[in-house]
Amino acid sequence: MRKLRLGVMISGSGTNLQALIDACQQHGYPAKIEVVISNRPDAKGLERARTAGLKAVTIDHKDYEERAAFEDAVHECLTDHKVQLVCLAGFMRLLGADFVGRWKDRMINIHPSLLPSYKGLHTHARALEDGVKFAGCTIHYVRPEMDNGPIIMQAAIPIAPDETEDSLIAKTLTYEHRMYPAAVRLIAEGKARVSGHKVVIKEDVPLPEVGLICPLP
Ligand code: GRF
Secondary structure, three states, X not given: OOOEEEEEEEOOOOHHHHHHHHHHOOOOOOEEEEEEEEOOOOOHHHHHHHHOOOOEEEOOHHHXXXXXXXXXXXXXXXXXXXXOEEEEOOOOOOOOHHHHHHOOOOEEEEEOXXXXXXXXXXXXXXXXXXXXXXXXXXXXXXXXXXXOOOEEEEEEEEOOOOOOHHXXXXXXXXXXXXXXXXXXXXXXXXXXXEEOOEEEEOOOOOOOOOOOOOOOO
């Protein structure tokens, strides 16, 4: 089986990266991580990558005067490793339209809300503040506008009456960690296709229970 070559981009703790590392270690998983790139030298995810024996590279945005030069360096690293799909996993810098265009339909992101609600930061606190009954998380193809692009998968997560920001962050992450490997699998197996502003999922992927979670193949 030819595996889809992934480049994972991080800025922090890398628990989603870890979920992808664990999935890639499973027999028969159709993707492998070729390189992990962090824009922060102190990102804990770099240690996770190295512990797993993966190539882990820091490309520190502070070393570049212009965003374009930073993004050129990232692009070169990804192409050097013949990456086919870029997975943003807690990568906390906005990417410019040129870079996003170069990876159109080949770059995905995970965001801790039910998009298009709660783009940006502090999603959990804002959802709690608004008193919504469902929070969630989303995996989507990346477009130049922040937290925008064709949606691949979502989980709707009920908010408990005594929910706190910390408990909601932790609960959401458990869904994120299931979803990211599942979304990458869908793409690697050719079961997710971008059509206009939407992602079409092949008919043989089972639908989730109503209101519960994304299709987890
Ligand atoms: C996750 O909540 C992800 O959805 C968001 O940033 C967080 C990263 O967490 N984009 P981790 O670094 O994967 O632990």
